[in-house]
Amino acid sequence: MILGDLGAQVIKVERPGAGDDTRAWGPPFVASESTYFLSVNRNKKSIAVDLKHPRGAQIVQQLAGVCDVLLENYVPGKLRHMGLGYEQLSGLNPRLIYCSITGYGQTGPHAQSPGYDSIASAVSGMMHITGPEGGDPVRPGVAMTDLATGLYAHGAVMAALLQRQKTGRGVHIDCNLLSSQVSCLSHIAANYLNAGKEARRWGTAHESIVPYQTCYHGNSWLEECFSHSLSAVCGNLQVMELMELTEDPKYKTNKLRVENRKRYPLHLSVRFLQETTADWLKKFKGSGVPIGPINSIQEVFSEPQVKHNRLVQEMNHPTAGRIAVIGPAVRFSSFSPSGPTPPPLIGQHTVEVLRDVLSYSDDIIETLLESKAVVQNKVS
């Protein structure tokens, strides 16, 4: 999707009928499409191809011959059985960049396990470190493991394109949920690998910086995070009219505040309860202290900065009407994404792609449709 935002032509190959599983992941739905599907499928064309049909597999081979990048998320070995593995396709097109995304990797004891964000999040340690202090593990509220893997993949594809300019050859890329999420453990992993330090759950707090956490206000939440620099902490205490805490030797440095972490935040919590989130944000404005509200999703989309960053992208969908999704996160001074085009219906562009990308004649297209090797949506 990000590559589509940057101007790539993206052809999504789906099995006829239901197509991508996530089209059905709802409610909520907008017309026939789940908002789940709509959220990550803009700027793609959909062709519906039966890969088990020999003519279907052949179409993909031909597409691989004229495209730069193939992205797939099959369990390792499955595509090879259909004649669509890396060795087979790069034999036909040595410039092909073939990016495989799996749960665990192309080889190894778990390579045949299907990949799910939830499981990978558990196996990779992410859930172990997320949750209330003294409470049960929880998942990040959105599939961050899936997303991180996709982000690693989009960069890897572009790195491969850059390399191809030097070597003239493509490459096989191995991205997987487990590696991506373990990689994202960064300092948590380094703590264990170098200091034998097991991690635990801290709720909203930070293990090594105090204060760095949430205070509750009855019906809303305020998250504050203070650098352990003395000036930021003093700034904080000044705004809260708790200057006596700056005199207390128990709280002079971050190290001491970490040691006395059970008591220090209590002073702040009690004081925070006395005013509303909006009033605190007003008081802290201009103080240089990092602070922010824990926004609900509705509040996120009322945030003036979110509006300013133009994160909401609206577009017309052929059956769902006007839809809105989050647009590109990154802006380029020299480039404005043109478009977007709406998430496609299943098989919406089958005929178009066969005709325009593979130069098939109308007769051949007709034969393929009749053989059910491919399917065209009634909407195109």
Added chain:
Amino acid sequence: MILGDLGAQVIKVERPGAGDDTRAWGPPFVASESTYFLSVNRNKKSIAVDLKHPRGAQIVQQLAGVCDVLLENYVPGKLRHMGLGYEQLSGLNPRLIYCSITGYGQTGPHAQSPGYDSIASAVSGMMHITGPEGGDPVRPGVAMTDLATGLYAHGAVMAALLQRQKTGRGVHIDCNLLSSQVSCLSHIAANYLNAGKEARRWGTAHESIVPYQGFKTKDGHIVVAAGNEKQFVRVCQVMELMELTEDPKYKTNKLRVENRKQLLHTLSQRFLQETTADWLKKFKGSGVPIGPINSIQEVFSEPQFWKNSWENTLISVPGPAVRFSSFSPSGPTPPPLIGQHTVEVLRDVLSYSDDIIETLLESKAVVQNKVS
């Protein structure tokens, strides 16, 4: 760091003295360096430069003249005051790719607020949706907002390099924590924007798929992800709860979602009866996605992890997440000490003579670590 893994030469410009804040973020420390710093700074050289010293700023201008990419995370406007803003440096080097990473963006009502993962996570809705059902919001256990932003940035830099090959020109890239995390809300955001549906916290569960969550076992936690009817039947088979497959209340995912409380109660009770290891054994080969909630120690005992990863012999960090068939990362080089490569970079990248380097060191515009 990822660009360094892929072969880029990375020069980290730090202020003399403490340098990068995160060097001090511990315990734990390994000698002088926090494991925090060690975890994300391999394959970089460090030069210690006082940007407020005119000769210091000049060095950065010269580096920007001979480098492909500049990455910075200052509050917008600060570097411009030092003569190191995008317009100024691209004037000197029109091919420069200048990637700015901030909390909120280059412009706008919050642009001057410093960026912190925790705050961005709160403001962007991430904390609102993370936590136990009926409980309080929590942070993801690691700074996923920071990490997602870095991942967006690494791709953006490479996209800019690709574009430069066509246009011959650089670009200013705006990455920020808020946009990255809101972008990552994906379907949660789409639910709200298209169906007015506010999100809430679900613990380990999934709002629209049942069963798809963590369960307590006799000795820990396990996560099961039964995304369709076939998998649900398998779950019941393995757990010896076949009567559930006959129950009309649980026939489809939609029905299971509607009747989730009751179903989950039944499954929870059954899961408590065996250990995590026994459940994993029972489920092996069933085709049902399942996995233990591993502690960090358990993660690094996972045989699959050892297949994928590598470690430096003296310090250990998880290595690159992505493998390329045509390319093995050479190296790595260890995370640098503050100012470890100041002289080397001035000499080899900017071709400064020894005399000039000596003068700069004396003026304190730059500092060299005693280790080099």
